[in-house]
Amino acid sequence: MTEIELLSWARGPGLQIATVIFVAGVVIRIFEIFMLGRKANLAEAKGGEMSGGLKTMITRTIPDRTTFKRSSVTIVSGYIFHIGLFIVCFLSAPHILFLKDIIGFGWPSLPTPVIDAFAVVTIIAMLATLVNRLTNKVMRYLTNFEDLLTWFITFLPLVTGYLAFHRIGMTAPTLLAVHILSVELLLIIFPFTKLMHAFTLFIARWYNGAISGYRGVAS
Amino acid sequence: MSATLEKGINAFKRQIDSSVASFFSSCVHCGLCAEACLFYTETGDPKRTPINKTEPLRRIWKSEYTLFGRVGKMLGLTKKVDDKLLEEWQELVYDSCTLCGRCSMVCPVGNDIALMIRKTREGMAAAGQAPEGLIGATNRSVTIGSPMGVKWPALRAQIRHVEEDSGLKIPVDVEDVEYMLLLSSMEIMNFPEFIEAVAKIFDKAGVTWTISSEAFEATNSGIQIGVSDIAAELVQRIVDVADKLRVKTVISPECGHAYMAIRWDGPNLVGKPFNFKVRHILEVMDELRQQDRLKVATKESQKLTYHDPCQISRRGGVIDEPRRLIDMISDDFVEMPDGGKMNWCCGAGGGVSANERADEIRLKVFERKKAQLDEVKPDAIISACSNCRIHLEDGLEEYNMEIPLLSLTETIAEHLAED
Numbered sequence: 001m002t003e004i005e006l007l008s009w010a011r012g013p014g015l016q017i018a019t020v021i022f023v024a025g026v027v028i029r030i031f032e033i034f035m036l037g038r039k040a041n042l043a044e045a046k047g048g049e050m051s052g053g054l055k056t057m058i059t060r061t062i063p064d065r066t067t068f069k070r071s072s073v074t075i076v077s078g079y080i081f082h083i084g085l086f087i088v089c090f091l092s093a094p095h096i097l098f099l100k101d102i103i104g105f106g107w108p109s110l111p112t113p114v115i116d117a118f119a120v121v122t123i124i125a126m127l128a129t130l131v132n133r134l135t136n137k138v139m140r141y142l143t144n145f146e147d148l149l150t151w152f153i154t155f156l157p158l159v160t161g162y163l164a165f166h167r168i169g170m171t172a173p174t175l176l177a178v179h180i181l182s183v184e185l186l187l188i189i190f191p192f193t194k195l196m197h198a199f200t201l202f203i204a205r206w207y208n209g210a211i212s213g214y215r216g217v218a219s
Numbered sequence: 220m221s222a223t224l225e226k227g228i229n230a231f232k233r234q235i236d237s238s239v240a241s242f243f244s245s246c247v248h249c250g251l252c253a254e255a256c257l258f259y260t261e262t263g264d265p266k267r268t269p270i271n272k273t274e275p276l277r278r279i280w281k282s283e284y285t286l287f288g289r290v291g292k293m294l295g296l297t298k299k300v301d302d303k304l305l306e307e308w309q310e311l312v313y314d315s316c317t318l319c320g321r322c323s324m325v326c327p328v329g330n331d332i333a334l335m336i337r338k339t340r341e342g343m344a345a346a347g348q349a350p351e352g353l354i355g356a357t358n359r360s361v362t363i364g365s366p367m368g369v370k371w372p373a374l375r376a377q378i379r380h381v382e383e384d385s386g387l388k389i390p391v392d393v394e395d396v397e398y399m400l401l402l403s404s405m406e407i408m409n410f411p412e413f414i415e416a417v418a419k420i421f422d423k424a425g426v427t428w429t430i431s432s433e434a435f436e437a438t439n440s441g442i443q444i445g446v447s448d449i450a451a452e453l454v455q456r457i458v459d460v461a462d463k464l465r466v467k468t469v470i471s472p473e474c475g476h477a478y479m480a481i482r483w484d485g486p487n488l489v490g491k492p493f494n495f496k497v498r499h500i501l502e503v504m505d506e507l508r509q510q511d512r513l514k515v516a517t518k519e520s521q522k523l524t525y526h527d528p529c530q531i532s533r534r535g536g537v538i539d540e541p542r543r544l545i546d547m548i549s550d551d552f553v554e555m556p557d558g559g560k561m562n563w564c565c566g567a568g569g570g571v572s573a574n575e576r577a578d579e580i581r582l583k584v585f586e587r588k589k590a591q592l593d594e595v596k597p598d599a600i601i602s603a604c605s606n607c608r609i610h611l612e613d614g615l616e617e618y619n620m621e622i623p624l625l626s627l628t629e630t631i632a633e634h635l636a637e638d
Contacts, residue, residue, distance in 0.1 A: 028286055033240040036284065042486035044496060046536050060329050063251075066557055067325045070254035078249065078327075138250035141265035147248050192287045194247050197328055203241035205329030211238070212323075215483060216536035217560055219324055 007177040010184070018184035025191025026199060033203060045214050052213010053206035059218070060205045074136070077128040084122030088115060088158065094165075119162050126155050150193050156182040224302055227346020231279040231300070234338035242335055243280045245328035246270055252322035252332055257563055257587040258315040258580065269322035272311045273335040275300050275342060305348040312339050313350050314577035318443075318476075318569035319529035324561060333534070340445025349444050352574040357440040360453060365436045366573065367404035374402070374435055377411040387418045392464070393429040398503065399466040399495075400430050401437035401457065401481070403474040405605040413473060413605070416632035420504065423635055424512035428470075434460040437472050439480035443570030450480065451488040457481060461495050468496040470503055473626055475530030475568055475604040482535065499531060500628055501603055505540040508547065515547050516636035521598030522551045525627075526588075526611065527562035528604035541603060541627055548634045555591045563587045567610030585614035592622065599623045601630060 001009070041049070063075055089095060093109040100106035109115075130151055133139045160182045164175035190196065212219035220228075253259040253268040265271075281288040282297040291297040320333035343349060356366035363370060378389045390396065398421075406413045414430075421428050434456045441450025461469050471478040482497040498506075507513035525541055532538045538559055545552050557563060566584040571577045588611070592600070600622055602608055608624050615622055 029244065032285060033237050033244060036235060036237040036240050038236045038238055039487065042490070042492045043483050044486075044492070056329060060327060063327070064325065064561055066561065067251060067255060070260075071251050074249055074251060136250060137263070138253040138259070138265045138268050139248065142248040142250055142268060142271065144248070194245075197245040197247050200241050200244040201328035204238075204245040207238040207241060208323060208326070208329040208331045211331055211334065215534070217533060217538070219560075 003171060003173045003177065007173045007180075010177045010180040014181065014184050018187040022187040022190055026196070029191050029196055030199060030203075033200065038207075041214055043214075046216035047213045049210040049214045052218070053208075053210035055213070056209025056219050057202050057205045060208070073128075073132055074139070077125050077132060081122055081125035081129055084118050084125060085154070085158070087118045088122055088161070091115065116165070119158065119165075123155075123158055123162065126151070126158065130155075146193055150189070150195050153182075153186050153189055154195070157186055221302070223345075223347045224300075224305075227305065227342045227348070228279065228300060230345035231276055231339075231342030232283060234276060234341050235280050235284055238331070239276070239335060239338065240280060240284060242328075242330040242332075243273075243277050246330060247328065249327060252326055252330075255321045255325040256316075257319075257321075257566060257584045261584040261586045262580070267311060267315045269316070269332045269336065270326075270330070272308070272316055273332065273339050275304060275308055275312075276335060276339040278304075279342070300342075302346070302348075305343055305346050308339075309343065309348050309350065310576075312336060312343055313353065313570065313574060314580060316569060317529065317564045317566060317571050318534075319564035320534045321529075321561065321564065324533065337445065341447060342445075344445045350570075350574040350576055352576065353440065353444045353570050356570075356573045357444045357446065357449060360436070360438070360440040361449060364434075364456075365404045365407075366438055366440045367408060369404040369407050369436070371432050371435070374407050374430075375432070377407055377414065378430070381411055381415045381418065385415050385418060387415075387422055389414065389418055390427075390429040392432055393427070394464045395466075396427040396429045396464070397467050398426060398428040398470050399461055399464060399468070400428055400470045400472065400500075401477065402430070402435050402472050403438045403477055403605055404436060405438075405474070405609060406472055407435075409609065410605055410626065410629075412629050413626060416626070416629040417500065419632045419635060420507070420513065420628070423514075424507045426507070426512075429464065429466070431460045431464065437474055437477035437481065439477060439484075440570070440573070442476055442480045442484060443573065447488060450484065451490075454481060454485045454488050458485075458489060458493060461493070466495055468498050468503070469493075471497060471499045473500060473603045473605050473608075473628060475528035475535070475606060476570075478535050478537075479530040499535070499537050499540075499603075501531070501537050501540045501544065504628065504631060505543055508544065513547075513631070514636040515631065515634040517548075517634045519549045519551075519599070519630065519634070522553060522596075523549045523599055523601055523625075524553050524555050524592070524595045524597035525558065526555070526565065526600050526602040526607060527559060528602060528607045529562070529564050529568055531603055532562060533560045541601075544627060544631060545601060548630060553595050553597060555595050557591065563591060565607045565610050565614070567606060567613075568604075572606055572610055581610065582614060582617050585610075585617065588614060589618050589620065592620065597622060599625050601625045601627050603627045 160179040
């Protein structure tokens, strides 16, 4: 297989397979959750379930003061890498063009040097989360194989994307093919790992806020 | 698999619903919940991280309720729940958690971890893996009617004393009244002043009320140990009497988990809405205050702070009421750092105080409360839970701190206006 054939496989059938697994997997996982159902609360309400749930979906993004003080490294590195990942993924010009080809519409991008800077910052932040995970007593205790695997597979597209953009180490088509394949790997493992939190955290936050809101407490 | 373990596993399964599934699906092992838990912050032991306490329940969810987990189970790849695991987790689930719910407030993905631990207890208890102290308290609740073994003659004797001291009549088994007051055994045995305080407040406010000789116990060991059937039976006793006496509102006394049990869990345990309302004594007093039926003549001269009982504030929703009441009797009130819905637990709720095995860690984690108090340096602490009160007194003594503890209801009663 030539590098051009590899690239077209990655852009064609490879991407299709990965997307199908990703979409089907996510749908199954979310279906699995809602299928279980939940009993209605029979106690007299003191506040709103829906309003509490919706509120917590947003407010839980901001930590309380004491938590921030006690876990600042985890929170700051987590914030930077999530925001950075979002910006690099969805606001870089080549990505928008790529997605426009598939979904038919695009949106404004950020200037290339800005994206480049964000990529570097995000890579550093992700390395910081790994060091934190391996040195923080609690995180080290909780960490399992899946935590390291998902870290690595999230890190790969960042690094391969950076290398592809700067054409470091290999020819351009090979670099691009490797970058796309790394994204496909991410899509494939996504539904079966904790990466699902990107979707389910909104469900979890809603339940948390609803349970508290019903009792008149803003969580 | 032994029959008890199977019972436990079935109980775990019954606890899984869409909320639990979304919680487990979302955990990223960030460890933030550890820093919200006094059992971690004061011991530094990572196995006491709140989410880790739910491990048995997580394993059941993963292997039974996820596609990937079911495939893994068929291939023999999933981690099993066995007696050894449950034995090891007993200390984490019962001795190292007061169900205070602070972790549930900080989890960035929104997991209600306290609820997950509460649910884990259902499986643990069914598998015969609950601490002796809690089993004893639960058995006494079922057979005698009180976790401390307090029977009606004991309460009747206390009521007589209160009547002699106060000159007020304590209504017993009166029908068609506005309120039926429940009590905790702790109040009956250690703080009968509470009954006198309520009698004085209600006398001045002119409300009709009663205590039932059949169902006076407010606490619910079934909730703490995690046996819903027993919890439901204990709630049903109150429901039957409240319906028989046709009371409009049942009052939960100064006890945190009792409020949770009857106010929020009660109707869900017995499977239907109540015909009466349930209010905490603080809510009742605040309502009377609003209606101008609760008036005070004097104020406390000392610097006061308020200890929020977790099940009343954070988990119960009664946060502003005590502050409005304290405002009536104090010009020198200081909030503890993190006071209100983020207050730190005293360390003895959720059945920890009924579990002798946890005595040492209970006093160890009090250091968190001590740190809060050291910042505020109050002359006295006001609270509204007799379990918190007993433990706070214990902790203060252990750490050689001399700060008196006051009940909010009793303190209000002391300052009542004469007419």
